[in-house]
Amino acid sequence: MLIWRIGVNAIPTKENLQVRLPHIDTSCPLCNASVESSIHIFFECPFARALWAAACWGLSVDPASIRTPTDITKLIMEPPASPILAQEQWTVSLNMALVIDEIWRSRNLKQFCDVNADVMSAKRNIHSRFLEIAKAFTPDMIKPNELANFRWNPPPLGWIKINVDAALNRYKSAFAVVARDQLGEVLFLWGKIHHACPPALAEAEALHWAVQLAIKERWQNVMLEGDAKNCIEALTSDDATPD
Incomplete structure (x- = not known):
């Protein structure tokens, strides 16, 4: 639902709220450096950029390639090519969507509860939710014959x-x-x-x-x-x- 609201530009960023409330402070609550648009809060804000690098497998998203809110939805639904196995490509979209959701959650905590955003805490939240969702869907998403053709053995603890x-x-x-x-x-x-x-x-x-x-x-x-x-x-x- 959040990704859909972003795509149709219906998310209550301060830039959107200013249309109805012209006298509000439009600065980003996480950095106070720019107007809070969808593109800024999710890709240009220093907190967002740090979280993308920390929690999305090192993926670097160029804000210049995101020109409209619709581009954000397209990026999530059709993420950049990666070396992950074909049957696991859906996890890239999942992880990216969780990053978007965590950025918005951190933004709301700062805006309404004055809780400072923490990149490492946000990263842990994303990884925990990712593992929970992936574990629930993986048995149904991967066919038995595909599992038989690929076996990945984990390293020892600490490796x-x-x-x-x-x-x-x-x-x-x-x-x-x-x-x-x-x-x-x-x-x-x-x-x-x-x-x-x-x-x-x-x-x-x-x-x-x-x-x-x-x-x-x-x-x-x-x-x-x-x-x-x-x-x-x-x-x-x-x-x-x-x-």
Whole structure:
């Protein structure tokens, strides 16, 4: 319902309320820096930008690509491509919708109860609701034969598993990296286009990029998983030397 109200511009942002109440303060209650429009409160406000980065698997949404409230609804219903399995693509829309809902909830708590918005607390709320909803719908959404073709084993407690893959054609290659914890919760997902190269080299460079990302995030206990047998065996071989 919230996403529909945003799409038809019926949500009571201060910009919309000013049409009927011309003397109200139109500043955003979370940052007090701009007029509170739908685009500002959900994408431009510093709190919103921080929450997108923290709670939506590292997804960065460019506010310049959101010009109307309808664009917000379209973004949720047709999210950017991701390396997540086809049968799990619906979870991207779910997580994005929960981010939108949590931003509006935080805004209302500040506006009406003077409760300061907290990014980490909001992130925990989103993840808790995501796991609850996903658990309820997953058995009905995934067919038994699809489950049989894919089995993901979680890492030990306190570890992070990073799945890596590379795809290529004649003109370019592409890397996808997904990081999950022991509960299977997606912590981050990354993807990038790379120049054309031989398959083995593409897989090796994807693994190298995954290691660089793990170092950047300062993760101490990391497991790498991929389908490039030669590369994985080279890393786990007793003859492997740091380079």
